[in-house]
Amino acid sequence: MTKDILMSVTKAIVAKQKGLLAADESNPTIKKRFDSIKLESTEENRRRYREILFTAEGIEHYIGGVILFDETLRQSTQDGIPFADLLSSRGIIPGIKVDKGAKPLALFPDEKITEGLDGLRERLIEYKQLGARFAKWRAVININEHDIPTSFCIRENAQVLARYAAICQELDIVPIVEPEILMDGAHDIECCEVVTSMVLEMVFTELDAHRVLLEGMLLKPNMVVPGMKCARQESVQRIAESTIRCLTRYVPAAVPGIVFLSGGQSAEDATQHLNAINKLGPFPWPVSFSYGRALQAPVIATWNGQEINVPNAQKMLLKRSKLNGLACSGKYDPTMEA
Ligand code: 13P
Numbered sequence: 001m002t003k004d005i006l007m008s009v010t011k012a013i014v015a016k017q018k019g020l021l022a023a024d025e026s027n028p029t030i031k032k033r034f035d036s037i038k039l040e041s042t043e044e045n046r047r048r049y050r051e052i053l054f055t056a057e058g059i060e061h062y063i064g065g066v067i068l069f070d071e072t073l074r075q076s077t078q079d080g081i082p083f084a085d086l087l088s089s090r091g092i093i094p095g096i097k098v099d100k101g102a103k104p105l106a107l108f109p110d111e112k113i114t115e116g117l118d119g120l121r122e123r124l125i126e127y128k129q130l131g132a133r134f135a136k137w138r139a140v141i142n143i144n145e146h147d148i149p150t151s152f153c154i155r156e157n158a159q160v161l162a163r164y165a166a167i168c169q170e171l172d173i174v175p176i177v178e179p180e181i182l183m184d185g186a187h188d189i190e191c192c193e194v195v196t197s198m199v200l201e202m203v204f205t206e207l208d209a210h211r212v213l214l215e216g217m218l219l220k221p222n223m224v225v226p227g228m229k230c231a232r233q234e235s236v237q238r239i240a241e242s243t244i245r246c247l248t249r250y251v252p253a254a255v256p257g258i259v260f261l262s263g264g265q266s267a268e269d270a271t272q273h274l275n276a277i278n279k280l281g282p283f284p285w286p287v288s289f290s291y292g293r294a295l296q297a298p299v300i301a302t303w304n305g306q307e308i309n310v311p312n313a314q315k316m317l318l319k320r321s322k323l324n325g326l327a328c329s330g331k332y333d334p335t336m337e338a
Pocket of ligand 1: 293
C-alpha cells in the first residue's frame, strides 16, 4: 500500500467544486434507463451513450472522477480512444464498479449481501492496467417497519465492504465504500437516521479491524431521508440537519471525503439537499456528490436516443454537474435551474 498514491487520488476526486459521475450501471440497470426512452440496450447504444457523457464540454471543472462498468472500461470513442484514456486526458480519474451485485442473504428474507470478493484481487490488477485508479463497492440495506435490517445483515455487509477496501488499498486503488440504505419503504426520517447510524458505526469498526487506511478511501453514503412511501416527507433543512448530525457522529475526521449517492431523489432534490448540507459546514471532510440518476436522468431524457439532441444532452450534463459543484460549497440557488 502506498499512502501517497491513495491520498493524492482521493484529493483529486473531491477537489474544490468536484464530485463523481456514477456511470457504472450494470447491463440490466442501463437497460431500465434506456427503456424509459424506448431505446434498445445494445453494446453500441451503451457505448454511444457513454461517449456522449464523457465528451461533454466543460464537465472536467466539476467532475473529478467517473465510475465505469466493466464493459465501459473496455470500450473506446468512435475514433478509437479508450474511454479511460479520454477521461484521464481531460483530468478526470477513471474508476470501476467491482462488486457483482446485491444478492439475497440466505435465511434472512428481504435482506441482501453483496457478492464479488472471489477473484477480486486478480480483477483489480487487470482494471488497474486498463487505467482505473479507484473502485466502488455497493452494499444494500433494506428497511421495513418490523424486523429489518437485522444486525447480522449489517455486520455481514460491513465485513465484506472492509475486505474489499483492504484488497483495493493493497493494490494502491482507492476504495469508494458505499453502504446504501434504500429509500424504498414507508419508514420515517428518524428510522433512517437510526439505521444509517448503526450501519456507519459498524462499517468504520470493520474498516478499522481490517487495517484500512481511512485517509486513503472515500465514503459514499445515503442522505438521511424518509422512505418514499412515508406519509410524512421532510423539508430540505430537516434532511440536511439529520444527515449532518449522523455523519458528524459516525464518520471519522480522517476520511478525506464524503460523496453522496442520489438513491432515487430527483435531480433538483439531490442538488438542493447537498447545498443545504454544505451550508451547515464547515466539516472535517469535503462533502460532495457521486450521483448516478441525479446527474444522468435529465441527460437521458434530453438525448432520447437521437443524434440531433446530443448537444443539448451534453449541455444538460454540464448544467447538472455545475449546479452540484456549486452545491459543494453551498452556493447553489434554485433560481439557477431556469
Ligand atoms: P444513484 O445516484 O442513482 O443512487 O447511483 C449512485 C450509485 O453509484 C449507486 O451505486
